[in-house]
Structure formats: C-alpha cells, structure tokens
Amino acid sequence: MALKTWNPRSVSQYIPLNISREAWKKGDKRDLMKQDIISRYDQHYRRYPFLKHRIEKNFDDFWRFYTSVYGDGYEQQRWVIRIFDSILQGLQDRKKDMQQLDLDRDANPLWFQSEELVGGVLYVDLFAGDLKKLRDKIPYLKELGINFLHLMPLLRPRDGLNDGGYAVQNYRDVDRRLGTYDDLRKTSRMLHQEGINLVLDFVMNHTAKEHGWAQAAMSGHPRYQKFFHMFDDRTLPDMYERHLIEVFPDFAPGNFSYYPQISKWVWTTFYEFQWDLNYANPDVFHAMFDEMVHLVNTGADCLRLDAVPYLWKKLGTHCQNQDEAHHLLQAYRALLRIIAPGVLFKAEAIVGPEEIVRYLGSDGFEGKECDLAYNATLMSHIWHAMASENTHLLRTALHRLPMAPKNTSWINYIRCHDDIGWGISDEFAAAVNQNGHHTRMFCTDFYTGKLADSYAEGYAFQRDFYSGEARVSGTMASLVGLQKAMVEAEDLGIDDAIKRIMLINNIIFSWKGIPLIYMGDEIGQTNDYGYLSNPLKMRDNRWVHRPPMDWDKVELRKMPGTIQHRLYSEFQKLIEARKNTPFIHGTSDDRLVLLDIDSVFCFERRLEEKGALFLSNFSRDPVHIPTEMLPEEWQYKTFKDLYTGRVLDFSFNEIVLEPYGYYWLSLTNEKPTLEAENTIIDVLVETEIGEQVYLVGNIPELGAWDPEKSVGPLDPSGYPTWEIQIKLPANTYFEFQWVKKRNGHILEWSPEKYWMKSGDEISYL
Amino acid sequence: MRKPVIAGLGEVLWDVFPEYKRPGGAPANVSFHATKLGNNGVPVSRVGDDENGEELLKLLASHHLDISYIQKDDRVPTGTVEVSMTNGEASYVITDGVAWDRLSLTPAWQDLARDADAVCFGTLAQRNEVSRRTIREFLKLVSGECLKIADINLREPHYTEEVIDTTLQLADLVKLNAHEWNRLHELFGVDDLKEWLFSEKGVRIICLTKGMDGAELITPEQHLVEPVHPVDNTDGDSVGVGDAFTASLTHHLLRNSPLDVCISAANKYAAQVAARKGAMPDLPSSVINSLA
Structure with missing residues (x-):
C-alpha cells in the first residue's frame, strides 16, 4: 500500500539556517532568502536544469505575497525552506512526460488560449460508473471533440453526506467507489495520450x-x-x-x-x-501545498480551486474576497510555476463581476493568480436574455464586466452541476431601466415554469425567505423547453428548443474563453427525478440535473432523425467550427457591438487585422439588421459564415437572422457559390378567375424589382397557395413580393415584402 | 460505517511460566488492541484440539475478538512457550511442531485476505514450511489498498536469511528494535540499511522501537523521533507493549492521521499498556477515547 497520509516534514525536525539574525535584520530579506534557497539546491540543478531559472523567475512573486500574509520574521525562513523542500520532493515524484509538458508550456504560456480547447465536465460515477469504465469512454469524448476534461470531485470523501464530494477525507486517495489512486494516474495517462487535458478539484478551503x-x-x-x-x-x-x-x-x-x-x-x-482551514497558520499553507503538489503529480493539467473567496477570515467583514485570499493564491501560483508551470489554476468564485476578475490577477499582477475563472456573469445573463428575448442586460453586464487580462481566460458555461444563481446586480438592472429584484424574480418564475409563455421545466432551489428570489435547478434541455416539447410531442417545440440550445451554446463557444459542456447536454438529457426516492438526496433538488448518462440514448446519436442525432451533430459542428476559427484565440481584441435591436447580441473579435463578427438572435422571430447599422468596416453584403463555411449573400443590404439564428461572419472576397439551388416558393394569394400570380424580387433571377421581368405565373394547383420552383444562386438571402396580373397587366402588389434564403422552404415577412 | 479489518496473522500460544501461564503471540495481542481501538481486529491462527486450545479460544472470545478465523488442528497441540527464570533473566523455549506451524489457507481465510485493510504478520510464524507458504499466499491475496506490517523477530534458531528477506519484500511497514536493526546490518551486509529497505525492498515506513529511548518513524522523506511517554509503570510489565504499539500505529495509519500524530499516539498507547500487567490489560475508556 502506498502511504496515503501527509508527511509533516516538520516541526519536530530542526532546520539549520544559514543567515545570521544580524544579516537578516540589516539586509534585503527577499534577496537573502532567494540566494540562500538557490544555493541550498545547488546539487539538484544537474538533474533539473530548469530549476534554478524557475526559482529566480518566480521567487520574488512568491516572497511578496507570502510575506504579506505571514510576515518576514527570522523564523519564517524555516517555513520557506520546508516549502521548497516540498517542491524538490514533488519534482522527484514528477513523471518525465509531465516534466516535458511543463517545459513545453513554459515556453508557450498561452497554450490554454487556443481555440482548439473545448471543455467537458462530468461525474465519473454518473457518466461511466468508475475510473476504469471511464477509460472506455474516452473514444466518445474524442469523437465529440472534448479535450479539456473536468472530472467532478473524486478524491476520497467522507462517508455519508459529502457535499457532492467537496468534503475530502484524504487528498491522497480516491473515492473507493470510483477506483484507486493508481486508477486515477492511469486514467490521467490515457487521457493525455489522447490529447485530453485533465482538470481536477482541489478543495482548499x-x-x-x-x-x-x-x-x-x-x-x-x-x-x-x-x-x-x-x-x-x-x-x-x-x-x-x-x-x-x-x-x-x-x-x-x-x-x-x-x-x-x-x-x-x-x-x-x-x-x-x-x-x-486556518490559512493564518503557515503550517496549513505548507501542508496544503504538499497536498497540491501531490495532486498535480497525478497528471492534472488544471486545478479547480474550490470556494477560494472564503480562504481568509477577517473580523468585521463578510470574510469573502479578502486581499489575503488573493495573496495566498498568488503565492501558490508562483510556487506551482516552479514545480509545474504547465498546470493552470481555475478559480471557482461565484461572486460579483468586479470581484471575479480580481481572481485573474489585478494591479500589475495579471495572470499571476488564477489563469481561469468561471464566467458566471455570462452564464446567468444568457439565461436571462433567452427568457426575455432581450439582450440589453446581457450587453450591459458584459460591457461592465472588466476584461479578463490577456494572459488569462474564462471558463464559459451554460450548465454545470450546480444550480443557476441569478447573479444579476441591481446596478446593472438599473442601467437598463429595470428593477433588479423584479428581473431576478422574472428569471426564477420563468425557469420554474410559472409564467404563461414559459417552456422551461426547472425547480426553485434555496428560495430566499424575504425576497422570494430563488436559484434554479434543471438540465439545459429541460430549461430550454425540450423536455416539455417531447412530453407534448410538439415537433415545432422540439425544433425551437434545439435552436435555443444551439443559440446559447454558440455564445459560449465564441466568447473569449474555454467553453465547458456539462456532459449529457450534447444529447439533450432531461431532468432526472430519481433523486426523490433517495432519502439522502431528496431535499436537494440539484440532483434533478445530475442524471446518469443514458448510453442507450447516446447510441441514438448515430440514428438520423432522433433528437440525440440532431443535437449531437449540431454540437459536433459547433466544436468543429470553433476549432477552425482563429479569431476565437484568447489573445484577440474583442469588443461588443451595440445594435439598436433588442434581441440581437453582437460582438467582434479581431486578431492581426482580421476579424469576425458574431451575431446571435435571441428572439423567436426573425430579425433584419440593415448593414448600415453595423460598424463601418462591416458594411458589406457578402460574408463568409465561419460557422457553416458558406459564403452568404445578403442581397438586399440587410442581414437577416432566423429565429434563434446566429452567424459567425467574416469578410471575404469569395463570391457566393454559383451553383444553383432549387427553391420552392409558396405564397398565399386569393385571386379571381383569370388572374395570375407572379413573383418579383431584388435579385436578377427575380427581375431586380422590375415587374416586367417578374417570374411566373405560379402554379395554383394548391390554391389558395401559389407555388413556384426555381433555381436560385445558393446561400443567398433575397426579398420578394408577389404581383397579381391579368392579361399581363398588374392588378395588385403584395402589401408586404417577404424574405427568404435560397434552398429553404420558409419565407418570412 | 464499516470498521477497518486488521488481521493478526501468525502464532497464538501460551506463555508458560513456572507458576502460571498467560496467552501470547503477537497476532492475538495486536488484534486485541486493534479491536479495543475501534477496529475489527481478527486473530488469524491455529490451535490444537486440546484443553490449552479451548481455554485460549474462550479467553480471546471473552475479549470480544472474532475467533472464527482460528483453525483447529486434531494432530498437534496448541503452541506454548516455556519460560524459565534463571538469575532474573527470562529464557524462552518455543515448542516445535505445534498448531500454528500448520496454518492452512482455507476459503474463509482467502475471503478475509481480500477484505483486510491491514495485515500484521511476523517472522516467527514462518519458521515452518507449511505456515510460511500459507502466510505468503495470504499476503498475495490482499488488495492493493491493504497495509502489510511485518514484525521482525530474530529469535534463534527460528529464522533464516531467506525468511527475513522475503518478509521485508512483502511488507509495507517494518517494525524492529535496535538490536534487530544491528542484526540486519550484519546479516545483509549493506552500508545504508535504510536506503536499501526503501529502494530495494519497497518498504514504505520503518518503525524502530528503542525501549526506554522511545521510537522512530522513518520514511524516505523524513525521520520522526518520539521520546518515550512517561508513565508510572511500577505496577506494569513490558509484556505485549510492542504489539500494542503496532496496533495503535496501524489504527492511525489506516485513518490517514499525519505521521507525527501516528507515532505519538502509538507511543502513548504503548505507555498505557506498559503501565499495566499483561499483554491484554483493561484500559479505561478515557484512555481509549483520547488515543483512538
């Protein structure tokens, strides 16, 4: 058996100091300590040639933040030496391939900004059963395109209630139901072989x-x-x-x-x-660092630091987001850069937008705290935008949310294992002339299905006694109406729900950061009510959105026509599109584009002179965006849609978005493909005997608004529907009207203009 | 909650003094203390189908130990050790050809091996070919999570170099005293015994007991020294103190207590046992609670 307990290299052990009290008092303590540490590990530089350089590079940051918490007393040296001993021990335990990866990533510190990264999160037991069986599911993850995998807590939790694994009994052991520590290491090795990065929880509070x-x-x-x-x-x-x-x-x-x-x-x-844990005690700092190193040596590429806002307690405050909590993280970050620079920190801090950004480093220390943070603001505001079909609040929140520093990034997600908290601040709501409380109540009511036009099937979690506001539980598919539509067997409802799913996911896949799929959402897993019969879970309705993965349903992804197939292939397309869009790289220059259309969310991302414009329509109706409404450099009518790879021609100078539609547009010199598409156009016109219906539209094929060149007459066999089948250039959006003629004379024009896309069958007013 | 299963594998016997006799054998003692500390301590051994055996089983059962893993042998007697006192020095004669020399790996034992969280075994019980094979097979069956504790006992003529070598190979934790430490040095002729045990033999922890000088716990990374815990031992004897120490250490290692807690708790527990008569004393619940 491997030793699974913490080794307190420690207090009973005497550590001789090289620096005299006198020198310590007079000299530059940081420099003295640094030189002392560097000389202490002299004999190891041959084996670890990078070590000296890394210590030189990171020691100052470590010292600054460490001493700002623990002071720089003479005795503090002993703790620092113990900490660096732990680093050395950790390096000795670190496998060769991990060390190589560290070197590569040290040379390319922005590796995690790549558009190639697509995240997934899952519970090992719900998804596969245990770690061994999870290894068999790796091909599925690869097929979908996941390469940044977060396994929900799997370290040995206490027996009985354990807060979903966040009550860890031993950081050096794995939950027995999931396997052994060796299983974890083996799984991590196999994931790496398949190019999948591993994210593990480190419950440090x-x-x-x-x-x-x-x-x-x-x-x-x-x-x-x-x-x-x-x-x-x-x-x-x-x-x-x-x-x-x-x-x-x-x-x-x-x-x-x-x-x-x-x-x-x-x-x-x-x-x-x-x-x-009491982080005011340096013993705790050191002990938890040991545990951190141990966990990192399983091959984790990223540690999700749980509940970091609570690390430091200060009398008279609400004991969240204290400066010292930041300093602790910064000190840990600097230390980890010495032993494993390839490992990221991901902050789980579900706090206000200004506070979240501070966990990515601030005041000149950007990127020296956490590398990633959960973007809860984006998540909750997307849900609000979809319910209200209005993106003003989303835009305001993202506009006010300070930019993540260039060397850090967001984790963008729609759903996770937790409930949705309505992190909509009164201030932001006021900025769009709404009342914060009413807005939050609206979200709660909408997603718990209390409103008349709601399609959602969610449940209130932890309702606040005084305000009546509540967080919401439910899977993505159930909250966007897929569950309801399936129960009611509403084909149109199912179509809409799938469109809504892809709409909100398109945002997290294109916004700066790493998108995170809550596994199961890709096949539209609906709510699971099994928890109600389990006495340990029945009081916690968050279990409703933690269904076991239904592998029979997963198999349906191969069967065209099923919901699973539709969703899964859409997700594959989305992932593919993201990986092929260079502007999604995290170092791009981003800006929100504010359009005077409520339901349209638009932003631009630029990288080296080129860029892409991302447009999403949160409304159940189509919208037109006159191109002159766009920023100057975007005032064209032919674009390449990076999402579908097609060249689109908005022939009448309006970009039209279908209901819940979205584009990833970039400028192009390519002409729309000339190949013609058969288009069937139906119009509903009441006529009298002898009258005939013709079409005229903005494109040459439809006469370029010249009624003399109109096409027709249309076929009235389905009267009052008149139909025509014509060949039109592909991927073209065009406008048209019908004209009623008798003996070649125009009697009447349609009162409205219609638009549609060649090849489609639906036209819109 | 499931209690950790700590198996004491090896000899059970009677220490026969000129005037009286009392039960002995590390496995029995260890499982007794393990049970006291709240584990499921199981003595795994064999007695003869005789009065001595019957008495021994009764006694263990009276201490609430699970005796279902103690086999009965109808051919040879229960093990005994003749203790004779000459000039205040105790000398021992360990009877040959007794029940615990004939341990056999029954299906029940195989199941126990798979279930065990820790197994304590020694070198003495491996003196005979039959038991030696059984003990090694038993240790091969345990899960990867099981802690294997070897008590090195160098009592002439009951050991061979081969037995010691294999025992070290099998063990995660090796417990020995200063005399045995020196003896190992001579036996294997290595310079750095510590390093040799860790890297060649795959030992994880060395526990060195030094009587009145306390105990040391050595891992590849560190060296913890714990002085002896002062107790009033005028009424006590040192019988079974080492086994109490082993049991307490095992108990704490299974709970993943920090190592410094493990050794100090084990030391205090051993001191409490040293302050009382016999290897299986009645400890007040206050002592148990504070050290469990």
Missing part, C-alpha cells in the same frame, strides 16, 4: 471533519487544532457571525459548529462536516 488533521485536532493534538478555526466560547464566533452570510440557509444554518468532545466551536462555513 476546508477538509472533511474525518480528515487526518481534523481527527488529530479532535483528539486534542494542539498542532492540528491550529489547522482549523477553533474557539473556546461564542464570543468571537458571535462577533464574526454579525457580518457573515449563510451559504446553505436551508441545510446548514450558522457558520460555526460545536463539538462537545473538545468543547470548542469550529468554523464551518458550508456544512457542519466541512471544517474551514
């Missing part, structure tokens, strides 16, 4: 109360009692509590729990069984 440290604290070991926030009486907890917020008011009220065995109050922000 708290451990389960069954963790070795917590157990030791519980049996009275003073060293480990200092690992947690422990109080002898209610004095301090009461003082803290005055400013704290409850995360799970329904399940776990209060932020402190009492343990009579040791007569102490312990800080438990989330559940009673999750003890918050």
